[in-house]
Structures are given as structure tokens and as C-alpha cells.
Amino acid sequence: MSLHGNDRRDEPSMGSAGANGTVAAASLRLRLNPNKEHKPEGYEDMELDFSPNIFSSLERYLPPSMLNVARVDKAKFMRDILLKYLPLGERNRAQKHKEYRQKIIANYQPLHRELYSVNPATFFVPSFLKAINDNTEQSFRSIMSEPAPGIFVFDIFQPDFCELLLSEIENFEKWVTETKFRIMRPNTMNKYGAVLDDFGLETMLDKLMEGFIRPLSKVFFAEVGGSTLDSHHGFVVEYGKDRDVDLGFHVDDSEVTLNVCLGKQFSGGELFFRGVRCEKHVNTGSHSEEIFDYCHVPGRAVLHRGRHRHGARATTSGHRVNLLLWCRSLSNDFVRLLHTKLFWYTHYSVFREMKRYQKDFSGWCGECNREKKERQRTTIAATRLVSLYVIRMFRACA
Numbered sequence: 001m002s003l004h005g006n007d008r009r010d011e012p013s014m015g016s017a018g019a020n021g022t023v024a025a026a027s028l029r030l031r032l033n034p035n036k037e038h039k040p041e042g043y044e045d046m047e048l049d050f051s052p053n054i055f056s057s058l059e060r061y062l063p064p065s066m067l068n069v070a071r072v073d074k075a076k077f078m079r080d081i082l083l084k085y086l087p088l089g090e091r092n093r094a095q096k097h098k099e100y101r102q103k104i105i106a107n108y109q110p111l112h113r114e115l116y117s118v119n120p121a122t123f124f125v126p127s128f129l130k131a132i133n134d135n136t137e138q139s140f141r142s143i144m145s146e147p148a149p150g151i152f153v154f155d156i157f158q159p160d161f162c163e164l165l166l167s168e169i170e171n172f173e174k175w176v177t178e179t180k181f182r183i184m185r186p187n188t189m190n191k192y193g194a195v196l197d198d199f200g201l202e203t204m205l206d207k208l209m210e211g212f213i214r215p216l217s218k219v220f221f222a223e224v225g226g227s228t229l230d231s232h233h234g235f236v237v238e239y240g241k242d243r244d245v246d247l248g249f250h251v252d253d254s255e256v257t258l259n260v261c262l263g264k265q266f267s268g269g270e271l272f273f274r275g276v277r278c279e280k281h282v283n284t285g286s287h288s289e290e291i292f293d294y295c296h297v298p299g300r301a302v303l304h305r306g307r308h309r310h311g312a313r314a315t316t317s318g319h320r321v322n323l324l325l326w327c328r329s330l331s332n333d334f335v336r337l338l339h340t341k342l343f344w345y346t347h348y349s350v351f352r353e354m355k356r357y358q359k360d361f362s363g364w365c366g367e368c369n370r371e372k373k374e375r376q377r378t379t380i381a382a383t384r385l386v387s388l389y390v391i392r393m394f395r396a397c398a
């Protein structure tokens, strides 16, 4: 079992927290709880080291005195805090990656500019759009099926959008071949595919996550950080002849994963799911009720927890391209970590690191859940035994 990740891991380092609901980070202080009334600003148009969404969600943790200062000062304040806890190696890596991206963006000419910002009416099928606009659990359920617990399936993209995106990807790959540019693949398990964020689609995908996937995750995956998704890794995987064949059993480096088939014609390539597991239980066996296979349909999305173990079977003919959006929750957990003295941060999810310090994930890990039930059964059985014993004692004395 592998963590299907594109990022490295680092060890936590320690620091100190203040006593009054704010964190002393040298002279920098953040609130312990977010100010829910405060409406954060957008940071999309600014040159920042982290995703604009992270700044928007972190803004709710600013001390009251900072809330009304100029946006650029708020951004600087938050950037300083984030950089302070980003390990040096990680900071260098992030800088190199930024330069890599800038080189691509300066040289690659997009084919379909209309893809680079979200246009709901041309991107999404009307049923999906209506459900998102209605924004209720009932409206979401009306367009979704849940063929296995925690796996949601629904139509999302219009065929024309899928075609346009496929042709943009082909155009990018043509450019890569012609210029012999050495691109980074989406992650360690793929030899093919491309990172959409690297050639200009990051802002569009951020909007897709923020406006269309977070509302769903807030309802269905709140216990794993679904309501605070604030950054993503967006890429396509490609299977078929001269491409990847299949994908091994893994968990994603995400809190919530959106997987949409863009096309084209293919057979095989089914996803197989085998239950949700925390870090400790990731290699445990699966139970019959956790076994679920799913066949991809172009334009259709599968939404699941990143910790829902899965893999993809061989694509036996044709060519399959899927869009993957690994959605992550960084800032809220970053603040909580500051307050719990675990002053540690990298641009991948701190939420998952926190799990190393927690023990019971029975809310979503199948195995923790079973262990908890087992503990409850044992406790009940023991209590009964003791009661029986006491009753017998009582009767014997009477």
C-alpha cells in the first residue's frame, strides 16, 4: 500500500503557544478559533507563495487589529507566519517549483483560453449547477448516487467541456514533445499524465474546488476537513497503449478526491475500492461490505475521501484520460497545530499529520470503527458479568 503522493514528508518541530487564545509565533499572533462573521478577501490577483485560498481561510484567524488593515499587509503578515514554519528544504523545493511553473507559463501558448477561468454555464451540466446553486443536502442527493458508503457518483461536465480540455492537454503535450521540455508527472505512480496546475489551470481549479466541490465535501466529508478545503493538486492521468496501463492500490495525498473521466473511448480501467483507513490501519484487510468496483463514464465524477483505499484496473483497449483534483485542508489545521505546539508546516496537508497524534478515527476509518465497536461490546459484556456477579452475591447474602 502506498501513499499516492507527490510530496515529501518532514518531521514535526516544536514551539510555544500563548495562553490567551492567540499563538505567540515570535511577534506574530493568530486567533485560536476563526472569526466566522468576518468575510475574508480574495487573494487571487496577488503574487504569493501559497494558494490564494489558504490566505482567505487563514484571514479568519487574524487578530482583530489586523482585520481592517490593507490587504497587502494582511497578506504579508500571513505569508511571514507560513514561511516561518515551512522547513528550509521545503521552502527551497517550493521556490524551485515556482520557477519551473513560471518557465512553462511564460512559454506555453494555451489553445482554449476559455478554459482558464470557470464558466459554470459551459463547464457543468445543468443538473449539477442547479444542485450547487440550491446548496442543500437534499439538492446534492438528488443528483448523486452513493453506490457504496462514502463514494458519491454524479454527472458534472458537459461533453463539449471534456473535449475542449482533452484538446488543451494534447496541445500541451505536443508543446512538451516539440520543445523537449522535461515535465514533472502528477506523482510517483504515473509515468504519463500532466499537472494542470503547472501550465496555468491552477486558478480555475481552485475556483472549481472552492465553489463546487467544497460545498459537497462540507456536507459529506466534514469529519476529514471537507468544509475547510483550501488547496489542491490538479492533474490528469492517461492510460492505454503507449501510456500507463493501470494504477496500484493506494490512498491519495488528499482529504477529498474528485475523479472525473474526460474520455475517450476505452475498455477496462475500473476503479476498485477497499474501505477507508487511517495511517495505522492502512494495510489491514478489507471486509466484504467494503469491496466496490466502479466503471468510469465520460463526464461523470466520483467523489471520495483521500483515505478511501483504491486502485485502477488495466485499461485494456483505447485511451482513458481522467481529471483528478486532490483537495486538501491546510490552514485551519495549521492554526490548530500552532496552538498545540506542533509548529510544523509543509504545503501538503497538516490535517493528515495531526492524525499521527490522534488515536481514534472511528468516524471514518473502517478498522477504528470496528475496534471501537469491539471495545464497546467487551465493555458491555464485562459490565453484564459484573452485574450478574453482584446480583448473585446480593442474593447469596439475602
Ligand SMILES: O=C(O)CCC(=O)C(=O)O
Pocket (backbone or CB within 6 Å): 004, 237, 247, 252, 259, 271, 310, 311, 312, 322, 324
Ligand atoms: O485512474 C483512475 O481513475 C484513478 C486515479 C487515481 O486514483 C489517482 O490518480 O489518485
Ligand SMILES: [Fe+2]
Pocket (backbone or CB within 6 Å): 004, 250, 251, 252, 310
Ligand atoms: Fe487515487
